[in-house]
Amino acid sequence: MQEVIQIEDQYYILATSDRGADRTRVLKEGETFAIFDCHGDIQPLGLGEQGIFHEGTRFLSKLELRFAGIRPLLLGSTINKQNEFLSVDLMNPDFMADDLQIRRDSIHIYRTKFIWKGKCFEQLRMTNFSLEPLSIPFTIQFAADFADIFEVRGNKRKKRGRLMPVVPEASAVNLSYQGLDGQARTTRLDFSPTPLKVGKDEVHYRVSLEPKESVCIQITVSCECRECERFSGTFEEAFQEAAVNIADLKAGYCEITTDNEHFNLLLSRSQSDLLMMTSKTPHGIYPYAGVPWFSTTFGRDGIITALEVLWVNPGIARGVLSFLAKTQATAIDAEKDAEPGKIIHETRLGEMAALGEIPFGFYYGSVDSTPLFIVLAGAYYRRTGDREFIAGIWENILAALKWIDTYGDADGDGFVEYARHSHHGLLQQGWKDSNDSVFHADGTLAEAPIALCEVQGYVYDAKNSAAILALVMGEESMAARLRKEAEALQQKFNEVFWCDDISFYALALDGQKRPCRVRSSNVGHCLFSGIADFSRAGIIADQLLSEPFYSGWGVRTIANTEKRYNPMSYHNGSIWPHDNALVACGIARYGFTSHAILILEGIFNASLAMDLHRLPELYCGFKRREDLSPILYPMACAPQAWAAASVYLLLQSCMGLEIDAGNRRLRFTYPVLPPFLNEVEIKKLSVGDSRVDIMLRRYQNDVSVNVLRKEGPVEVIITK
Missing domain, CATH: 1.50.10.10 (Glycosyltransferase)
Structure with missing residues (x-):
């Protein structure tokens, strides 16, 4: 019998396991965020918070890449420096395919993922590094529980909405939920090229690769609800738009x-x-x-x-x-x-x-x-x-x-x-x-x-x-x-x-x-x-x-x-x-x-x-x-x-930096730097409608402030 945990704080985040057991990878854009494990999968591990979420609801609660039911082996996983995409390097495990032993390290799997306008775009590239032609079967398993973020946090509900029948298509599948709030929410997974089989909880692929040959498979997870903004472009178009958006914010x-x-x-x-x-x-x-x-x-x-x-x-x-x-x-x-x-x-x-x-x-x-x-x-x-x-x-x-x-x-x-x-x-x-x-x-x-x-x-x-x-x-x-x-x-x-x-x-x-x-x-x-x-x-x-x-x-x-x-x-x-x-x-x-x-x-x-x-x-x-x-x-x-x-x-x-834009003044009051910094250079610092580049340098126990460039009138004041 499972123990019932009573917590006085109703918005306490329930933890019966920990997130640190397997480092997660996070992507976010607008109202959508995703939490994957290091393999790029979504699994019910840690606090069970992995998934693709949109507007406070989890639209995908499972996404697992498997070879004959076996998980690929992790080589490396990171979010790039700009937080634009997740990059995962994997290799196949030892497994049997058609009575043939496929040894590990034969296939390199490179997964990239990013989010744009309510969609998670994934490209899965497989490369055969063995000396023989290979026919590789694999599956992608999926599920959507449409849990509210507060349910994921641990809040229990007396009643939930209704999961609708899964609707498979030739190269896609629709998972839907009718909420008690009257809203229909749908997760659509599109696969390209067309899989061998699309089921209610997994798709089946088989790729044939010559030595050093590669193949790319694209998976798009769309979160659809109410009047959600729709994006109908390709993987490449979405990536370009997302990069422009980041550059705009960074400016x-x-x-x-x-x-x-x-x-x-x-x-x-x-x-x-x-x-x-x-x-x-x-x-x-x-x-x-x-x-x-x-x-x-x-x-x-x-x-x-x-x-x-x-x-x-x-x-x-x-x-x-x-x-x-x-x-x-x-x-x-x-x-x-x-x-x-x-x-x-x-x-x-x-x-x-x-x-x-x-x-x-x-x-x-x-x-x-x-x-x-x-x-x-x-x-x-x-x-x-x-x-x-x-x-x-x-x-x-x-x-x-x-x-x-x-x-x-x-x-x-x-x-x-x-x-x-x-x-x-x-x-x-x-x-x-x-x-x-x-x-x-x-x-x-x-x-x-x-x-x-x-x-x-x-x-x-x-x-x-x-x-x-x-x-x-x-x-x-x-x-x-x-x-x-x-x-x-x-x-x-x-x-x-x-x-x-x-x-x-x-x-x-x-x-x-x-x-x-x-x-x-x-x-x-x-x-x-x-x-x-x-x-x-x-x-x-x-x-x-x-x-x-x-x-x-x-x-x-x-x-x-x-x-x-x-x-x-x-x-x-x-x-x-x-x-x-x-x-x-x-x-x-x-x-x-x-x-x-x-x-x-x-x-x-x-x-x-x-x-x-x-x-x-x-x-x-x-x-x-x-x-x-x-x-x-x-x-x-x-x-x-x-x-x-x-x-x-x-x-x-x-x-000790202060900016007084009305008087176009930039002031440094008793500037100091920590022991691990000898130089700090600041470029394109706005002071009203002016711009200034500044260099701070340490000289023993003193710090100098030098103006490298100015656009427009700026008074730089140093108080020591």
Whole structure:
């Protein structure tokens, strides 16, 4: 009898096995992503998350290449540097065909796959490297379960839709599902050349090859639903269009190279991950959060990703702001945790979202997305000087400010709190949204309404940013009022949240206004926003880089001395690259750049041990051990947008780089470089409508900044 696992957190990602048992390969484009094993197959292994997914539904749950039922042998497997396609090299196993023994290493199999407009294109090339003519039989097995992504995550449904009869054709097969939401979803597999036989769950081929002769077989998996965009071109045409799309997205980035090839690989992979995760929406481009669990628009994730890469590519911020303005809540809807002016937490497509089985179709249960929306708007204006765009979203900014003062601060105590209103929404609504992430020193969980320390910082930053934007919009009295409100909040925050007994700000205030005296990385975000008192910044910075926090691979989410510390937990002791980037930026803001350098070193060294040099969503918080790699977190998303973007903010923090587009100024304040970098070259950096190329070089303990080229007027200021 199978054991029933009871989990209090209904959106906990169930793990009865681990993803690390067999490294997976990820492709994504638009609303479609695919997870394959290293062979290029789709199998029910690990967490069972392999498959081809489209709009929140798994359209293919099995795809296996077999020779006489035996799996081919793996030679090599990788995603190319640009994340454009999966490349897999295989060879045949030892197997019998027509009473003839086919020895291994006779046939080389080369599989390439990519995704474009709801289709997965695969080319399978077989080459005979033996000295004899060979007749090779093989099969391609397939299945489609049409599982919602939340079912794959572990959510159980009382009832599902109906799988329709499989419809084979001469060179294709259709697998269909009639959902409870009234939507028909179809997976069509097309094969070229025509197979010997097309069955309901496999196709049969036999290829005859002379020595050194090759044959190519193409497999196209189409995800068809509603009014999905159709693409009818060939493999080659699709690949060309996909390459043009990537080049178009890449054009928005400046170019960064260093004298450290490993760091260059990290930069290259991070950019490629961001390009892959960025989708074009009707309201502009948007970096989807992460594969597999969060391949959709998340408010907080999109904003922080945009902030991290703002100096490198401000176009992402524009797309994020546009999308969030268009989806801003305009009415109260308790089941969606929506209130007028509130910025969205996440959107979901798929059957369960359409039926309301999960609340995340359009869900607003995050307390920080709204102030961070204003923070990003202010940062975008400073970066670009784009007044016209700000004017276009000004009413959204005003609505967000009103939400902060009314619904955000429902009890009028001056702090923004959250409490879940939805029956099925998130219990915790900060960035650490696990049920057990907010607690007191004795480990007891805090009760709502909860005022998180970093959220007060975001609100402080939002009001200061809105004050600047108000001046831009000619609202001088509003600007003065917002500055006063920010000053009052800063003063009250430093009085109420500071805990002398731990020499740290409290993680949060609970519903009874009792401080949670827990040392957490959230406090680093208070440095990022500037709400922390300058006299306390050094104390905080020293603690964040001390042994209880700093593992050698980065800063833990909570200190290892806390009651609920667990280096294997999602939020209570793990290491998140984006969290580290915000902490490092905050520390550098207060002048402690040497501390920021240590954080960059830890994250960089961790990336050296990661598959494909890819920074995952998070990894475990165990102490760094000599000659050993960081311990992976088995359910982490990889790629994850804000993890990929973290390297840019970390580098910016160390360089002390600021861009004031309105005044065409580029400033470097106390620039430093980590020990592993002697040169950093930045090309095509936009400053307003001007461009500049910059070279930073280390000379012992000093860093020089040289202007290599300028297009248009740019003032470069170096403060040392």
